[in-house]
Amino acid sequence: MVHSPTVALKPPTYADVERAAQTLEGVAHRTPVLTSQSLNKTLGAEVFFKCESFQRTGAFKFRGAYNALSNLSSAHKKAGVVAYSSGNHAQAIALSGQLLGISTTIVMPHDAPSAKRAATEGYGAQVVLYDRYTEKRDEIAARLAEQHGLALIPPFNHPDVIAGQGTAGKELFEQVGELDAFLVCMGGGGLVSGCALAASVLSPACEMYGVEPEAGNDGQLSFRSGKIVTIDPPRSLADGAVTTAVGDLTFAIMQKNLKDVLTVSDQALVETMQWFAQRMKLVVEPTGCLAAAAVMQGGLAIKPGMRVGVLVSGGNVDLASYGQLMAGSINAS
Numbered sequence: 458m459v460h461s462p463t464v465a466l467k468p469p470t471y472a473d474v475e476r477a478a479q480t481l482e483g484v485a486h487r488t489p490v491l492t493s494q495s496l497n498k499t500l501g502a503e504v505f506f507k508c509e510s511f512q513r514t515g516a517f518k519f520r521g522a523y524n525a526l527s528n529l530s531s532a533h534k535k536a537g538v539v540a541y542s543s544g545n546h547a548q549a550i551a552l553s554g555q556l557l558g559i560s561t562t563i564v565m566p567h568d569a570p571s572a573k574r575a576a577t578e579g580y581g582a583q584v585v586l587y588d589r590y591t592e593k594r595d596e597i598a599a600r601l602a603e604q605h606g607l608a609l610i611p612p613f614n615h616p617d618v619i620a621g622q623g624t625a626g627k628e629l630f631e632q633v634g635e636l637d638a639f640l641v642c643m644g645g646g647g648l649v650s651g652c653a654l655a656a657s658v659l660s661p662a663c664e665m666y667g668v669e670p671e672a673g674n675d676g677q678l679s680f681r682s683g684k685i686v687t688i689d690p691p692r693s694l695a696d697g698a699v700t701t702a703v704g705d706l707t708f709a710i711m712q713k714n715l716k717d718v719l720t721v722s723d724q725a726l727v728e729t730m731q732w733f734a735q736r737m738k739l740v741v742e743p744t745g746c747l748a749a750a751a752v753m754q755g756g757l758a759i760k761p762g763m764r765v766g767v768l769v770s771g772g773n774v775d776l777a778s779y780g781q782l783m784a785g786s787i788n789a790s
């Protein structure tokens with residue numbers, strides 16, 4: 458009997474981020490850092506965009522998924538893994554499994570976009586569909602894990618996932634040096650807490666911020682009140698950040714290392730997507746625009762000469778809704 462690795466896990470440290478970086482060496486892309494002279498001029502600051510939209514599978518989630526799968530026990534490697542996600546975590550797990558020769562099962566809502574399902578199956582995962590109105594995906598995943606001895610890999614609340622995501626931050630500091638502030642797109646907080654571990658060692662004076670959609674501000678409520686707050690399933694264009702609560706592991710790191718959690722409106726996300734397309738020739742998904750939107754819309758007070766890191770977390774958006782959003786319709790879905 459193999460046990461799921463999700464119980465009683467030790468919070469990760471920067472040493473785990475370093476180990477993850479070794480695991481990912483030559484496997485994950487070292488993504489580029491881009492800048493905009495016109496934005497820097499307007500703000501009187503230096504903004505560094507870490508473009509994880511160019512990561513394998515189109516989002517940073519490959520880092521955490523590959524690290525987590527690499528660290529599984531040999532029993533779990535043989536039995537395989539299960540994850541629930543309709544988005545970037547699913548594709549990241551599927552590709553990681555393919556690369557490592559580990560079988561993967563993804564629990565996905567029956568009405569998930571067909572392109573996402575096809576991409577996940579294309580990486581060799583087995584997709585199990587569920588009805589999101591009558592069934593619970595975590596229960597289905599837990600049942601599969603128990604029946605088949607699979608390891609359940611959650612999208613953010615797992616030490617190896619957090620450490621893997623932190624390698625994006627580690628890389629940014631290696632690429633551009635120390636920063637005054639670093640803003641990171643945030644759902645369950647895996648990415649921001651991993652990056653905060655990197656900052657705590659590589660740029661200790663850097664102020665770390667998570668940025669959430671206004672409608673899904675559970676992280677802000679939790680951070681500011683000092684205890685994890687659960688909200689109703691939010692509606693936002695930022696579909697990769699509509700979590701209802703942060704995790705206990707991510708929250709502990711956030712509390713210790715973040716300066717604050719900021720929010721941005723869906724309207725700001727659309728304007729930022731358009732700016733990325735027009736000015737930087739970048740395709741960024743709505744969730745990937747969260748951190749940039751906080752900088753553009755004045756959510757963070759920028760002082761002259763400040764050096765600011767912005768994590769651009771992903772670029773997976775289907776073309777039909779991308780077209781609508783470029784044309785200015787906020788109701789695309």
Ligand SMILES: *Cc1c(COP(=O)(O)O)cnc(C)c1O
Binds near residue numbers: 544613622642645698
């Ligand atoms: C998952 C995801 C996020 C949120 O990451 P967390 O680790 O859950 O905070 C942000 N952006 C994109 C593109 C994502 O796929």
